[in-house]
Amino acid sequence: MQKIFSQELRFKDENGNDYPNWEEKKIEDIASQVYGGGTPNTKxxxxxxxxxxxxxxxxxxVNDLILRQCNKFISKNSIELSSAKLIPANSIAIVTRVGVGKLCLVEFDYATSQDFLSLSSLKYDKLYSLYSLLYTMKKISANLQGTSIKGITKKELLDSIIKIPHNLEEQQKIGDLFYKIDKYISFNKCKIEILKSLKQGLLQKIFI
Known part of the structure; x- marks a missing residue:
């Protein structure tokens, strides 16, 4: 990942030529909208x-960047009458407090607690944006370790620099590469769990 985002390794276009140089952008510049979150009154x-x-x-x-499900749901009334915000699908939710640096792509409409900032209406390829933000947030989180800071402020996050390939095709190639690697890792983790379960079952049958 470091070699890709440091541009030490680069893709070529279909003619074998280099893509244009990357641009530096503030994180706030990669999305048209930024949402905070809130917790509706539990009473x-x-x-x-x-x-x-x-x-x-x-x-x-940490190891699942596409959010598939969550544990709690709120009503439309809570959106209208509390600090919670309805955030459009295909936004990236970033944890800024407890668990700072975790993030995910959410492919459905949602709301979050106040521990998040969400980047919506992304201006660049969504998978590239996701993995580039992951790389950037890992660096930010590493800098926060060993300090008394419990999170990152909205301004600190949005002012952080992210590097963006000028060419959309290069963005897509990078995003697809990391997505396929993650799918392969997830698939093999499932196979390992199945084998562990099979082993446990065989042990019980053999030694009982």
Whole structure:
């Protein structure tokens, strides 16, 4: 990942030529909209158990960058009457407090707790944006370790620099590469779990 985003390794176009140089952008410049989050009053039952996914930091897994599900849901009333915001599908949610640096692409409409900032209406390839942000957030998180800082402010995050290939085709190639690698890793993890379960079953049958 480091060699790709440091541009030590580069893709070529279909004619074998180099793509144009990359641009430096602030994170705030890669999305048309930025959303915060909020927690509806837990004492008001009408705010909860609706049909809007409400994402917490614990829903975001370090090794799963495409969010498939979450544990809690809120109602439309909570969007209208609380600090929670309805965020459009295909946005990137970034944890800025507890678990700072975790992030995910959310392919459905959703809301989040106040521990997030979400980048919406992305201006660049969504998978490239996702993996480039992952690389950037890892560097930010490493700099925060060993300090008393519990998170990153909205301004600090949005002012952080991200590198963007000028050519959309190169963005797509990079995003697709990392996505395919992650799918391969996930597939093999599933195979390992199946083999572990098979082994446990055989051990029980043999030694009982």
């Amino acid at each position: 008001i039952k009408e705010f909860w158990n609706g049909d809007i996914p409400w994402i917490q930091s614990s829903d975001v897994k």
